[in-house]
Amino acid sequence: MKKYTYTILVAGAAGLSLAYQLVHSKLRDQPILIIDREEKNRNDRTWCFWSERVEPFSSIFYRSWEKIGFIQERWQKVIPLGRYRYNMIRGIDFYQEVRQVLNARLNVDHRTGHAGYGYQRICAGGCRW
Numbered sequence: 001m002k003k004y005t006y007t008i009l010v011a012g013a014a015g016l017s018l019a020y021q022l023v024h025s026k027l028r029d030q031p032i033l034i035i036d037r038e039e040k041n042r043n044d045r046t047w048c049f050w051s052e053r054v055e056p057f058s059s060i061f062y063r064s065w066e067k068i069g070f071i072q073e074r075w076q077k078v079i080p081l082g083r084y085r086y087n088m089i090r091g092i093d094f095y096q097e098v099r100q101v102l103n104a105r106l107n108v109d110h111r112t113g114h115a116g117y118g119y120q121r122i123c124a125g126g127c128r129w
Contacts, residue, residue, distance in 0.1 A: 002031070002109070003031065004031045004032060004033040004109075005027075005030035005031050005032070006019075006022060006027075006030060006031070006032045006033070007032075007033045007034075007035065008032065008033070008034045008035070009035050009036075010035075010036055010037075011034050011035075011036035011040055011110070012036075013047060013094065015034065015036070016034075016040075016094070016095070016098045016102075017098075019032055019034055019098070019102055019108065020056070020098050020101060020102070023101065023102065023105050023108065028105075028107075029107055030107065031107045031108075031109075032105075032107060032108045032109070033109050033110075033111065034102075034108070034109070034110045034111070035110075035111045035112075035113065036110075036111075036112060037112065037113065037114055038112060039112055040091070040092075040095035040099070041092075041095070042091075042092060043090050043091050043092035044091050044092075045091040046062070046088055046089065046090050046091060047088070047089045047091070047094070048086065048087065048088045048089075049086075049087055050084055050085070050086055050087075051084070051085050051087055052083045052084050052085070055087070057089060057094065057097065058087075059097075060089055060090075060093040060094060060097050061087045061088065061089060062088050062089060062090045062093060063087070063088040064085050064086070064087045064088070065081070065085065065086045065087075066080065066081055066085060067079060067080045067081055068081060068086070
């Protein structure tokens with residue numbers, strides 16, 4: 001039975017970000033298992049956030065705003081954000097980007113199924129994204 005140094009339950013934004021950061025750190029060669037109940041292959045959400053610097057996922061920003069506008073019937077105001085940006089990443093773009101990076105690593109395995117209190121039901125033989 002293969003042993004893993006890190007097991008990540010749920011391959012959402014936090015879990016996949018953790019796996020992505022691990023393979024880009026000094027821990028990059030440690031065995032990692034990711035378990036999720038389903039494969040991430042649809043655009044099921046978006047993430048928006050503020051930043052003031054280049055982010056690791058800047059290449060997949062779906063939108064990025066440099067100014068904000070307030071509009072009423074007889075009044076409007078547009079304010080530049082200066083060094084800040086408001087960014088949006090689509091879920092499917094994030095999943096595909098991270099999947100590409102993780103699939104290139106032989107030490108990262110992905111399983112779909114259920115992992116719970118002492119009970120595991122995962123696909124036989126392993127799953128690759």
